[in-house]
Amino acid sequence: MSFLELNKVTKIYPNGTKAVHETSMNVENGEFMVFVGPSGCGKSTLLRMIAGLEDITEGYINLDGILINKVDPSERDVAMVFQNYALYPHMNVYNNLAYGLKNRGISKEDIEKKVNEAAKLLQISEYLQRKPSMLSGGQRQRVAMGRAIVRNPKIFLFDEPLSNLDAKLRIQMRLEIKKLQQKVGVTSIFVTHDQVEAMTLADRLAVINNGLIEQLGTPIEIYNNPKSMFVAGFIGSPQMNFLEGELKNKTLTSEGFEINNVTSDFNGPVILGIRPEHMSQTDKGLINLSVDLVEQLGSDNLIYGEIKNKKDFCFRCPGSQIIKKGSKLSLNINDNNYYVFDKSNGNRVN
């Protein structure tokens, strides 16, 4: 039995919006699970059902062997970090951390010990006497984390906790959250729509689209083996290139080139997906790219150009390679690293 089990969980809001469809998944003890997906796909709803902040329309959720469908959020022993932190504005940092412990009837000395430990871990010891309004965004973020950690809950729930921070701080906090989770070892679920955040944080990743889990797996599994066009497009940066084509008797024709011996029995219109990083320059390659734009990131160059009818085709090469705007490149796909999707429903067919 897994630590957290979702079984055919469905959420229909009173206004009729079906936010989550029959979702099932298991999260193991100590695992860092990330829900990723575009805005409005139902990530928060799923998380809030686990927290108990939203009723479950159908299905059931088990936490640590207990059916929690009807358990009040205050008794689920879960902690949540909100996007806007939801710190208690009238309490100083110490009391923000201590409040949940007080409600559990823990003795004053124990509370003090636990709060001080958590504060030290998060480097907020200096601010314990301050009100949240006197803290910077990053410090507030830490306090919110501290409030979750100090109670030592069964599970941490994070709802886009980094989206209010600036880019640099976001990367730093991302790292800290990961380190902290490994240190504390608490099962965590992290919601984000940022695929880089998802890839870097997750032990396992659930890609959600329209209230359905499209794919569940480790980040590398999902990156290497996307099951659908949606997942392929969502995971990976820069985004995978999609080209229209036709597959017939294992031969794929697309935008002026052909690929033979495709490992698929599918016949009909398809979408060919190629990641920008899965190509390299050769003489007489498959794909002819006329360069429109070069983005130099230092370590890498992102080359955008046109192949036949397809604009903004992206190719990624090491930053040491100097490529000029207007030049023509000849590219090959490395190791048959390409993906073929059924055009009608987006499912992977190779």
Place this chain on the structure above:
Amino acid sequence: MKIKLSQILAHIVLILGVLLMVIPIWLSFASSTHDTVTILKEGMKFGLGDQLTRNYNEVLNEKGGWSEEVTAAKMFINSFIMALGIATLKVIISAMSAYALVYFRFKFAVPIFWLIFITLLVPLEVRIFPSYKIVSDLGLTNSYTGLVLPLVASATATFFFRQFYKTIPDELLESAKLDGANSWRFFIDFLVPLSKTMIAAMFIFMFVYGYSQYLWPLIMTTSEEYWTVVMGMKIIFTESYEGVALPRTAERFAYIILSMIPPVLVVVFLQKWFIKGLIQTEK
């Protein structure tokens, strides 16, 4: 430092405003230190007289009324109890009913809110006979309970509390819930401290409202033991002279000055909270 013309003008206007407020009070106070005859002859006085102790002593200790039993001091106490009771209960009840209206999504919450709101159109003076009937059927005439109870529901305060609670983000409630707070704890630990400036403001308004009630205590009380200050202002310190009631003007001025003290004290005491709330924004 350079003082701008606009600043000078602003100060002139402000000073004029202050004078407008203060002069009548000063006139009353100055007049309360003369004897009645001087005032009747010469009108209200600007300067101080020599009757201060006598007048105030008389006001506080003389037994007045038809039965010559009630003193002004007793009336101050009555008014204070009434105003305190009304203000306290009004604040508690309206804060709690606003809490119910905003946070408990029960059926008909909105119609109920509007029903409460409509009672603004029906002040006590309009429903005074039914109110009197109820209170007297309950046997509460001539009691503090009877003075206070019919006045403790407040649509205004409920409305203000409701508007305030609605500005509190849902996440606060949610994260309090996850921290193990039940509905009662959320009210006590969050809504009350977050709205303390609001509570102070409401308390002041409601105290002054309760203190200045006239018609209700007039109808409610037959025993002079429960007379209030505002009633007393009309009734006591008159002297009969050949069947005509003549006011004892000097004592009345002293009485007016004294009657102002309790509300002023409440304002002075609670204004610290006001200013605190204005300086540090907590949201």
